[in-house]
Amino acid sequence: MTLSIRIEARQQQSLVMTPQLLQSIRLLQLGHQDLRAHLEREADRNPFIELHEPHSGGKGRVRAAMPASPSAKPSLPTSTGAASSDGTERLAETRAETRSLEAHASAEIAEIFACRTDRAVAFALVGALDEAGYFREDVDAFSLAHGHEAETVGRVLARLRAQAEPAGLFAADLAQCLALQLDRRGRLDPVAETVLAHLDLVARGDLATLRRLTGEDEAGIAELIGEIRRLEPKPGRLFDTADRVSVVPDVVVTGAPAKGWRVELNAAILPRVLVDERYAARVAAGPLSREERDFLSDCRASAQWLTRALDQRSRTITKVAAEIVQRQSGFFAHGPQGLKPMTLASVAEATGLHESTVSRVTTDKFMQTPRGTFEMKFFFTTAIASSAGGEAHSAGGVKHRIRRLVDAETPDAVLSDDDIAARLQGEGIEIARRTVAKYREALGIASSVQRRRALAMRRIAS
Template identity: 40%
Template sequence: MALGPRLDLRQSQSLTMTPQLQQAIKLLALSNLEIEAFIGDALDNNPLLEAGEISLERQAEPDTREEAPEDPSADQLILRGQGEADAPLDIDVTALDRDRDTGDWSATATLGGGEEGPGIDERGDDEPTLAEHLEAQIGAVSSDHALLFVARHLIGLIDEAGYLSTPLLEVADSLGVPLARVEEALAVVQTLDPTGVGARSLSECLALQAKEADRYDPCMARLIDNLELVARGEFARLKRMCDVDDEDFADMLIELRGYDPKPGMRHGGGERAPVVPDILISGDGDKGWEIALNQATLPRLIVNRPYYVELRSGCVDRGARRWLSERLSEANSLIKALDQRQKTILKVAAEIVKQQEGFFRRGVSHLRPLTMRMVAEAIEMHESTVSRVTSNKYLNCGRGTFELKYFFTSGVASSDGEGAVSAEAVKAQIRALCEAESADDILSDDKLVELLKEKGFDLARRTVAKYREAIGIGSSVQRRRQKKLARVA
């Protein structure tokens, strides 16, 4: 066979991410607040875009009502902002996914808000951080600039709770100053507000607050020096050590409980993202649920066509005309992507409300097991699309504000064998049982298993322990100590 160059014609197929698809994927995963920032950049970069009162033609259309054809008795879901002509965005690009979620996920609810939800401008004030708060005070404490330099260095080492974890000898070595100088600077820092900041241990933090309140007598000093006995509930031993009667000891415990173990947390530790709902749910379920996007956070964009016509009439250069056409295409693509994003969010939210109607009617104990695959199959979309829609999105209803992923929970087998129940419902029952117990009748994990089985939850003891720890409830021994301490105080 002779070797030589030749030409071959072959056909092949490949999956390519167009700029429009990349933009749609990016927008779908952003929250409304992040969309607002994205729109701000787009307005700066594209002269044909401008903020307007009406961003989508569908806003002038009457509201549509969507009923489940397979269940005529199902509650109506009234969707605000979705027309019939345009279909939601479904990005089925399995080969390109890098962040897929199976949906077996549970998040902690952020309670608050009413049926209408907070507005876009209801954000937390920019509070100074703990370091900034301390820096503002340090200049008025001493006129010794060398001492203030060491004190400012110590402020930079204090964590967000207000504690100094770096050994003073290490600080002295790094600054090249005597240890006594560092101790003197620390004493200056510990005089700053809030009281207790700069402490190297919990005992020192509480002692500083007791001194500030003029309650640091020998009895209180012994109590603070033996906090491990307080945690174990050994009150009889502590009363002997402090040489006080029951009444004085109770007063000391009340005083101790009034101190702040983390004084630095009173001040901002940095930027905190505001939680603003993207979706608003209203109605009581009897007349249907009304599902709407939060109009206060919706981006509003229009293309300034008169300005485009004016610019095009003045363009004599072919390159300028091409640049102007590209800007117009980008503007139209962005508005279309925003429109599709909102339709997709509404469709996913409607299915979540339909699947978790028990939660919206009766509370967390009626949450059903739900995965993203179930929602994706119900609305005939790809699972990755549902994953992006539920990322960084919050839903506000009469029960509070919840992240969309809160409604996706794994299932637990029920004792009657008729189906599975949500893990969140089980956690709610465990929390209710533990909160109702008294100090003299603390429920063990085995007892919790029995009580849950009576309520229809078939769980193993290790599963109950796992859920109990996940919601921050201690063991029976820890709860007994805590309740005894609360009863004495």
Template identity: 40%
Template sequence: MALGPRLDLRQSQSLVMTPQLQQAIRLLAASNLEIEAYIGEALEANPLLDAGEVRMVEREAPPESAEPQVHDATPGEGDQALDIDPTALDRDRDTGDWAAQPAGALGNDDLPDAGERSDDDPTLAEHLEAQVGAASPDRHTELVARHLIGLLDEAGYLPVPLREVAGELGLAIAEVEQALAVVQSLDPTGVGARSLSECLALQAIEADRYDPCMRRLIENLDLVARGEFARLKRMCDVDDEDFGDMLAELRGYDPKPGLKFGGGSSAPVVPDILIVPAGEGWDIRLNEETLPRLVVNRAYYVELRNGCTDKASKSWLSEKLADANWLIKALDQRAKTILKVAAAVAKAQDGFFRRGVSELKPLTLRQVAEEIEMHESTVSRVTSNKYLHCERGTFELKYFFTSGVASSDGEGAVSAEAVKAQIRALCDAEDPKDILSDDKLVELLRDKGFDLARRTVAKYRESIGIGSSVQRRRQKKLQGVG
């Protein structure tokens, strides 16, 4: 077979990511605060755009309907929600279940309220910097102390060895030790410590309780953790009453004094979606306070068009008008898509909004996508960086997507979050003299309708910060001594 050059004419189809499609994807995944910042930039760049007032569309919710009533806070052009064709995009990784579990335990009234986050308080570094000048004996020590403050972790501990700090600054270790003493004299007491024992010792010294007995107790915190109280009483040479007082004093100290101050990096959470009861259903709105309404200034456009005399000016004006119209339509489609997803979530998790986390049901992206007839990658983008505020607090939208476990009656699955809430309730109510093992928790959960393996119960228990039966028995024993 001979090889040689030749010309062929072929026809094919392909999907192209246009700048408009790329921008629509970014708008869909952005939060209301990010949209607000983007709109501010658009208003500066496009003279045809103006910020209008938000007009609410008032509709009465039918009193007999349990369906969510969607009120659109950003009316505009078109009625189409925004559904991005996934074949034009990279495969989205968030296409399965979420087991959204914030740190800490969850109960019916112990839910992760994201609205409580704020960075208004001063950071630990700012709090210490304000004190170090007056506490330092000279300018040189003050500068070294400020350097040490910058090395502290969020809990207030100094994780870097003093010898390393001295070598970095080219100073004698005695100078660094003097500066560390200044830092450790600042409020809150315990900052600048290099270990838990030193942190508690500083607080005991401040309280004038650092006698030889307390010193030996603090030096043997590992024995305290293991509950070896008889051995500790012999080491400290105290009776039961004095030992109980020492433990009570120790429990009153703060092992992480720096955590009471703001981290300085977390921004306050502003909800994107608001949901309130409306008759037998729900009234769902976008948070209009963070969504200024864009309009095209038609009068200014006509004035500019009449003043355009050359082709380049007319082309520029037409481009700005097209950009303005596209942005208004894209924002309107984004709003409708978010409200559509939020309505589906409210319908699926009606029990949660009415009765709490014990009624949270398993929910996946695919279920919501099928309900609203969109692709699950679109739902994934809608739930990214979005927060929903209801009577129970402010929650990340992803929180409502949770995996499920089989029920013992075989009639369906229950939410993993509901199971965790039950485990928390059982452990909180257990008798200190009869700590529940994981096998016992399995039995009690089965009686409540949850069919779980022992390994699954242990996994859920650990995920909400509850220790093993041995750890809980030791902890309750420690609490009983005090």
């Protein structure tokens, strides 16, 4: 065998990821909060970038008018400017002006304690509360870490649990939280204490075991459980928290089935990015070194590219959103049961985009509709075959149907997974029992045995 050396020329294609292409991809994937932070950083480092917050004027949305006919393609006229103030008020899901848990607890401490030392310990305890309003730390470890006597911490903690409002604040766990609330009502007797010590039995609806442990009859146990279920398991959630984030939609869908749907990009959530050309011209006219001119030239080109990239981002999001609305018109007209099977690949093919681009567009983006605000990923659902050979059903629509069947149950007619599968098959949905069980668990619906016990308890309590 002999070896020989030769030169060959081969031609092949490859995608070169330029820095600008990588940046465009990143801009497309960012949610509006992360994008705003990115724009602010760019404005800080680039003297030619100006950020203008949205103001009234009614020119702030990229629009896609959806025709009433589902067969007609939407047009995509665009406009620039800021979104109207009334649009901002309509879109933002604002939270109520509530006091923070820390502020409320501090006010309670001021009323309960007169001693300065006790107040200092109490304020330290407030800092250790979790979002539920529980104090879950070990008292001895907490005392050592904060330089207080364990006896003092225990005494102050006990007083807070006994007097702070709402009842249940500073509890160590769920059972103690509920016990504190019953105690304030004068309902914490030995039977209640036994039931609270076996909350797992309450969750399972195991009345027989609870009766055996407490010696109480079934009606008494059911009444007590009904009262426990009406208590607040997380008193801390009644107050505002610093890290609670409002969901603001990126896209808004308005209209009606007969008139067609309008898809609008909510430009009110982001500042407008402008290139200060006057400043650029004034600086360029001054005496500058070559390095300074190169730097300013790069900054100007970067600013111009950013405005183009943001405009392309807006148009891409609107294009994908319009396609989603057109394909899921049944959802907007009839609700979740009107969802149709839809994949990233099908939307990508219809819009002429890459599947990965559609995935980035729908990640961390929200759509406000007449039926609520949904993540754009919500509208993508797999297909379930029709037993009659007709049009396939969407997994989302089938889940909604399962929920409706369970909600209609009575204590004497609780459906098993087999029963639900049979009902759905009777409606032309080809589905197996194990798929029903998987969807039921995904919806957070208990098993038929647990639902039967819960319905029986409610009937007894009523």
